[in-house]
Amino acid sequence: MEHRIAWLDVFAEKPLAGNGLAVVEGSDDVDEGTMLAFAKEMDLSETTFVQAPNADGADYRNRIFTIEREIPFAGHPSLGTAVAVARWRGLEEASFVQQTHAGLQPIDVKQDGGHWRAVMVQNAAEFGTKLEVEAVMQAAGLDSTEAHQDLEPQIVSTGLPTAIVPLADVSSLGRLTPDFGAIDVALADAEPRAGETPNFYPVWFDPESGRARARMFSTGAPGGEDPATGSAAGPLGAYLAEYLGSDRVVVDQGVEMGRPSVLEVEMVEGRPRVGGGVIPVIDGEVSLP
Numbered sequence: 513m514e515h516r517i518a519w520l521d522v523f524a525e526k527p528l529a530g531n532g533l534a535v536v537e538g539s540d541d542v543d544e545g546t547m548l549a550f551a552k553e554m555d556l557s558e559t560t561f562v563q564a565p566n567a568d569g570a571d572y573r574n575r576i577f578t579i580e581r582e583i584p585f586a587g588h589p590s591l592g593t594a595v596a597v598a599r600w601r602g603l604e605e606a607s608f609v610q611q612t613h614a615g616l617q618p619i620d621v622k623q624d625g626g627h628w629r630a631v632m633v634q635n636a637a638e639f640g641t642k643l644e645v646e647a648v649m650q651a652a653g654l655d656s657t658e659a660h661q662d663l664e665p666q667i668v669s670t671g672l673p674t675a676i677v678p679l680a681d682v683s684s685l686g687r688l689t690p691d692f693g694a695i696d697v698a699l700a701d702a703e704p705r706a707g708e709t710p711n712f713y714p715v716w717f718d719p720e721s722g723r724a725r726a727r728m729f730s731t732g733a734p735g736g737e738d739p740a741t742g743s744a745a746g747p748l749g750a751y752l753a754e755y756l757g758s759d760r761v762v763v764d765q766g767v768e769m770g771r772p773s774v775l776e777v778e779m780v781e782g783r784p785r786v787g788g789g790v791i792p793v794i795d796g797e798v799s800l801p
Contacts, residue, residue: 513541513799513800513801514797514798514799515536515537515538515539515542515797515798515799515800516536516537516538516600516795516796516797517534517535517536517537517795517796517797517798518534518535518537518596518599518600518792518794518795519532519533519534519535519792519793519794519795519796520532520533520535520592520595520596520790520791520792520793521533521790521791521793522588522589522591522592522630522740522742522788522789522790523588523591523740523742523765523773523774523775523788523789523790524740524773524774524788524789524790524791525772525774525789526791527791527793528771528793529766529771529772529773530588530739530740530766530771530772530773530788530789530791531556531557531588531738531739531740531741531766531771531773532556532557532793533556533557533558533559533560533588533589533592533593534554534556534559534560535559535560535561535562535592535593535596536550536559536560536561536562536798536800537562537596537600538562538563539561539562539563539575539800540563540564542561542800544582546800546801547559547561547575547577547582548577548581548582550577550798550800551577551578551579552579555579555734556579556734557578557588557732557733557734557738557739558576558577558578558583558586558588558589559576559577559589560574560575560576560577560589560592560593561574561575561577562574562575562593562596562597563575565611566611567611567616569609569616570609570610570611570616571597571608571609571610572593572597572608572610572611573610573611573612574589574590574593574610574611574612576589576590576612578730578732578733579732579733579734580731580732581732582613583613583672583732584612584613584614584671584672585612585613585614585615585617585635585670585671585672585743586671586672586741586742586743587632587634587740587741587742587743587744587745587746587775587786588740588741588742590610590612590617590619590632590742591619591621591630591631591632591742591786591787591788591790592630592790593610594606594608594610594619594621594630594632595621595628595630595790595792596792598621598623598628599792603621604622604623605621605622605623606620606621606622607619607620607621608620608621610632612671614635614671614672615635615671617632617633617634617635617671618632618633619631619632619633620632621790626791627789627790627791628789628790628791628792629787629788629789629790630787630788630790631785631786631787632742632785632786632787633780633783633784633785634670634671634742634743634746634783634784634785634786635670635671635783636670636750636782636783637668637669637670637746637747637750637751637754637782637783637784638668638669638670638704639666639667639668639750639751639754640666640667640668640669640673640702640703640704641666641667641701641702641703642664642665642666643664643665643666643667643675643677643698643699643702644698645659645664645665647694647697647698648665648675648677648698649677650691650694650698651690651691651694651695651697651698651712652677652688652689652690652691652695652712652714653687653688653689653690653691654679654684654687654688654714657680658679658680658681658684659677659678659679659680660678660679660680661680663678663755663756664678665677665678666751667699667702667703667704667710668747668748668750668751669704669705669710669747670743670746670747670750670783670784671743671746672710672711672743672744673702673704673705673708673710673711674710674711674713674741674743674744674747674748675699675702675710675711675712675713676713676715676744676747676748676751677712677713677714677715678715678716678717679714679715679716680716681716682716682725684714684716685714685716685725685726685727685768686768688714688727688729690712690729690736692729692731692736695709695712695729696709699712709730709731711728711729711730711738711741711743711744712728712729712730713726713727713728713729713741713744713747713748714726714727714729715727715748715763717752717756717758717761719756719758722758722760722761722762723761723762723763723764724748724752724761724762724763724764725763725764725765725767726741726744726745726748726763726764726765727765727768728741728744728765737768737769738765738766739765739766739769739771739773740765740766740771740773740775740788741765741775742775742786742788745761745763745765745775745777745784745786746777746784746786747784748761748763748777749761749777749778749779749784749786750779750784753779759778759779760776760777760778760779761777762774762775762776762777763775763776763777773788774788774789775787775788776788
């Protein structure tokens with residue numbers, strides 16, 4: 513059966529930057545095995561499948577797949593999918609309520625010339641386990657002295673758990689050599705969702721400029737690293753608000769990968785509001801069994 517498909521770059525300020533996303537329309541008839549197989553075929557951090565909603569108040573249902581499995585929620589797949597839906601429906605501006613396994617998320621999209629901008633309100637942050645500094649830093653391939661001296665690494669989730677690992681100096685990001693086996697061990701018993709390895713998110717933050725620089729590592733991302741992670745930026749915004757009183761942060765990510773990305777986070781009534789640019793790249797059709 514033929515399905516429309518859109519390829520978009522999310523959290524991007526120019527084409528071929530940010531985080532690439534493939535979105536498949538009208539996939540109610542597509543089984544989960546086919547979704548996963550197609551996500552592996554795309555070999556992107558995530559591929560999404562739009563279905564009719566089954567929750568009151570939702571405009572569509574978003575099924576999100578990495579190359580390994582379906583996940584309950586993610587940032588750039590949410591924003592990119594909303595833009596794809598708006599374009600398919602002939603809208604230049606829209607406010608949607610998206611349904612995912614993590615719940616309902618409001619998303620606003622607007623076209624500005626050939627570019628789009630999307631902003632979503634994530635779930636209220638759940639603060640989980642505080643992590644042992646030495647184990648986490650060793651898993652990152654760094655010395656424990658490179659950890660931030662005042663901010664502890666911790667699991668925070670707005671739908672997908674993230675291990676926020678604050679660093680003392682931005683230069684440490686360029687020396688990271690993650691050991692995924694050690695990451696699994698260091699985070700195995702972390703809450704929320706013990707037994708599910710969270711995103712591993714080393715980050716440096718400059719309070720004066722309100723700017724952060726981050727990298728995100730996960731075996732669910734092709735090559736083990738993700739160029740732009742909205743589901744981690746939201747928890748970071750909540751973390752910085754909780755411990756530093758900072759209500760806004762602009763996150764630079766993907767620089768080391770050659771996919772520069774910009775993620776904007778603002779805390780609104782206790783929930784992270786995450787936004788950025790979305791650039792459509794390819795439109796087409798795909799035949800799925």
